[in-house]
Structure formats: C-alpha cells, structure tokens
Amino acid sequence: MSYQHFDIIDTNLTTLARYVIVSDSRIRGTLLASVLTVSFLCCYMCITLYQDSVTIYVKQDCDIDRYNVSDLQRKFPRLFIIGFGKSGTYALTKSLQMHPSIIGKEAQEIKYFDYLYSNGLCWYIGQMRDPGPSQFMLEDSPSYILHCSIVFPRLTEALKHFNLGLSDLKFIVIVRHPIVRAISDFVHWKLHKPNNTKSFDDMAIDSKGHPILKFGSTSKSRYSFYIKQCLEFVPSNQICFVNGDMLKTSPVLTMNKLEKCLGLPSNISSDNFVFNRIRKNFCFIKNSEIECPSTSKKGRPHPKITRRTADILMKFYEPYNKELYEITGEDYGWDYNYDEIDIAD
Structure with missing residues (x-):
C-alpha cells in the first residue's frame, strides 16, 4: 500500500x-x-x-553472502587512502585515478568503517563502481587514520565475506608540514563555523603558551601518534607514505615513487599534469581532459600566525616528527621551516 x-x-x-x-x-x-x-x-x-x-x-x-563472491571481490577496495585530511588527499586521489590500473568509487570520502558503519556492508559495496578486469578499487577516507582501533577490526570482519584478508590490501598515508596542515584544517573548519571570530593563534595556543589538543586542527598533525596505532593492525610494508609537500611541487616524481610502493607499473608522467600559473597549483589531465581543483574548495588563503605560535607548535611537534622520520625512513625537513607559513611578525 x-x-x-x-x-x-x-x-x-x-x-x-x-x-x-x-x-x-x-x-x-x-x-x-x-x-x-x-x-x-x-x-x-x-x-x-x-x-x-x-x-x-x-x-x-x-544477506550479502548470497551474492557472487567473485563479483564482490572485484568491487571491494584494495587500496585505501586513510589519512591525513588537509594534507593533499584530493590531489593524491585524482593523481592515482589517472593510473589505468586504479578506479575510484562513486562518492567522495565514504567514511563507512568509522562514521557510517550502521549503513551496512551492502550499502558500502553499492558505493563502488565496477572495475575493469585489471583494475583495483580505491577508497579515500582520510578520517580512518584517526580511528584505527575501530576501523581495522571492522575492516577485517568485512573482508571475511569476500575471502580476503588485510594482507590483500595496501594503505596510503599522506602527510605535509604539520603546521601548514593544521592551518589548512582550521580554514576548512571556519567555513562551518562562520560565527566563530577567534584566530588560529587563539584556537591553537592557550593563555599559558601550551598547544590546545582539544582543538582538532592542532591534534591531528601528531602524525606518528595515529600511525603507531595503525601499525598495531598492519605491518609498515603494507603502508605507502606520501610527502604531501612534494606532491604539490613535484607530482610526477612523487607518484612514480608511490607506484613503486604499490607494486604498479610506472604509468603516470608529465603528460598527466599541467601547472596553473595563476592559481599556482597543478591540474590533472586524463583522456585529454583537464581538471583543476575547485577554487571554492581548494587553494583557500591561509591566515597569518605569530612566530610565537609557530615556535610553540614546532617544538610540540618535534618528537612526533622524529618518530615519523624513523617510521618512514625519510626526513621531511620540517623542523623550524616556515617557508610555507605566513608569519605576522
């Protein structure tokens, strides 16, 4: 009726x-x-x-088990971008999708294994496209890195329905200068809090000169803190780390390095990128079509911060940066490097 x-x-x-x-x-x-x-x-x-x-x-x-397992296996993602938000995940996703072996899902940032788990596994699979015979499905949900203790047990349980295990997957973590990422996160946060007139300095540092951890923009840049939690579930050789600062300036070199880590043939080249001199970022070329990031969503101007705030935060991030360098085997050169930060004084 x-x-x-x-x-x-x-x-x-x-x-x-x-x-x-x-x-x-x-x-x-x-x-x-x-x-x-x-x-x-x-x-x-x-x-x-x-x-x-x-x-x-x-x-x-x-009743997801009633479906053909082989068909669902192909639709289940094998590559996951799990973090960090505001580090260049959009550019990374677009760059990966230019590889012929990778196909993206229908929606942006599904966030199924942390925020939308109650929607069910059938709903999750329904968000995926049908990959070609030699393609892998990619999911990008940067919030996963913040909730590894929840995400990985749920992911492990879901994989059982498809005769798969965590060892069949690859995870990608992109990082960038921790203060730059925090400021970018703050700018994004302000879009949803237009009535909040506090500056980044006021939100990030308390009256005693200590970082405010309950302010998510500051907390999320403690990369090693979250990565170590994920390493309790998957070995480091299943995680590919991407330097978001390098992706912004040298996308081909960065993507070729990632292709090697993922075990994919080198396919991405300078033919896939064109530099926009006005906006000072790279646009993506696929099938002769050029796609540039939306001006309303990407490349927003960052506010100035005081040198005091920058120094306090950099000192706070130092031990986390050191741990990250040890985990990845790469020194990102962030220590007291303020080249990309607009210092007010």
Whole structure:
C-alpha cells in the first residue's frame, strides 16, 4: 500500500467525520464508532508498512553472502587512502585515478568503517563502481587514520565475506608540514563555523603558551601518534607514505615513487599534469581532459600566525616528527621551516 492510498483514506475519514457532526443523534454513535475503527486499522497498517520496510532493508544488508563472491571481490577496495585530511588527499586521489590500473568509487570520502558503519556492508559495496578486469578499487577516507582501533577490526570482519584478508590490501598515508596542515584544517573548519571570530593563534595556543589538543586542527598533525596505532593492525610494508609537500611541487616524481610502493607499473608522467600559473597549483589531465581543483574548495588563503605560535607548535611537534622520520625512513625537513607559513611578525 502506498502513501497515496493513505492520503485518500485520510480524506474520506475527514468527510465521514463531518457527516457524523451534522447527522441525526440516532446514527451519530454508529458512525463515530466506524470512524474510530477505520482510524485504528489505518494506524496499524502504517506501523506494519514501516516495520516491513525496515525489515527488508536489514535483510538485504545481512544477506550479502548470497551474492557472487567473485563479483564482490572485484568491487571491494584494495587500496585505501586513510589519512591525513588537509594534507593533499584530493590531489593524491585524482593523481592515482589517472593510473589505468586504479578506479575510484562513486562518492567522495565514504567514511563507512568509522562514521557510517550502521549503513551496512551492502550499502558500502553499492558505493563502488565496477572495475575493469585489471583494475583495483580505491577508497579515500582520510578520517580512518584517526580511528584505527575501530576501523581495522571492522575492516577485517568485512573482508571475511569476500575471502580476503588485510594482507590483500595496501594503505596510503599522506602527510605535509604539520603546521601548514593544521592551518589548512582550521580554514576548512571556519567555513562551518562562520560565527566563530577567534584566530588560529587563539584556537591553537592557550593563555599559558601550551598547544590546545582539544582543538582538532592542532591534534591531528601528531602524525606518528595515529600511525603507531595503525601499525598495531598492519605491518609498515603494507603502508605507502606520501610527502604531501612534494606532491604539490613535484607530482610526477612523487607518484612514480608511490607506484613503486604499490607494486604498479610506472604509468603516470608529465603528460598527466599541467601547472596553473595563476592559481599556482597543478591540474590533472586524463583522456585529454583537464581538471583543476575547485577554487571554492581548494587553494583557500591561509591566515597569518605569530612566530610565537609557530615556535610553540614546532617544538610540540618535534618528537612526533622524529618518530615519523624513523617510521618512514625519510626526513621531511620540517623542523623550524616556515617557508610555507605566513608569519605576522
């Protein structure tokens, strides 16, 4: 029964109720009883219809094993960009999708294994495209790195439905200068908090000169803190690390290094990028079509910060940076390097 049917019933009940009011007292009681009876039946049918729709959704989600396993295996992502947000994940995703062996999913940042897990595994698979015979599905959800203790157990459980394991997957982590990333995150946060007039300095540093960790923009740049939690679930040789600063300035060199880490043939070249001199960033070329990042979403101007704030944050990030250098085997050269930061004094 559709909701249009209930609208018709509701209209007829209204007409009947009006007739009850104006009718003779001898038949008013009988008509009123009829109205109440029909109303009760309509309510019962509405509740039943709602329960049935919920039951159908749950059954559809729980019956994922009834699908052809080989077909679902191909749709399940083998590559995951798990972090860090505001480090260049958009550019990284676009660059990876220029490789013929990689295909992206339908939606941006699905966030299934942390925020939308209740949607069910069928919903998750429904977000994926149909890859070609030699293609791997890519998912980019940078928030995963922040919730490894939740994401990886859920991911492990999901893989069982497809006769896969964590060893069949590769994970990609992109990082950039921790203060630059924090400021970029702050700029993004401000878009959703237009009434907040506090500066980055006020949000990042307290009155005693200590970093405010409850301010997410500051906290998320502690890269090694989150990476070490992920290493409790997967070995480091399954994680490819990308220098977001280098991706911005030398995309071909950076992507060729990533291709090697992922075990893919080197395919991405200078033919895939063109530098936009006005916006001072690279655009992407695929199938002779040029795509540039949206000016409303990328390349937003960063606010100035004081040198005091920069020094306090850099001292705070030093031990985390050192741990990151040891984990990745690469020194990113961030220590007290403020070339990309607009210092106010």
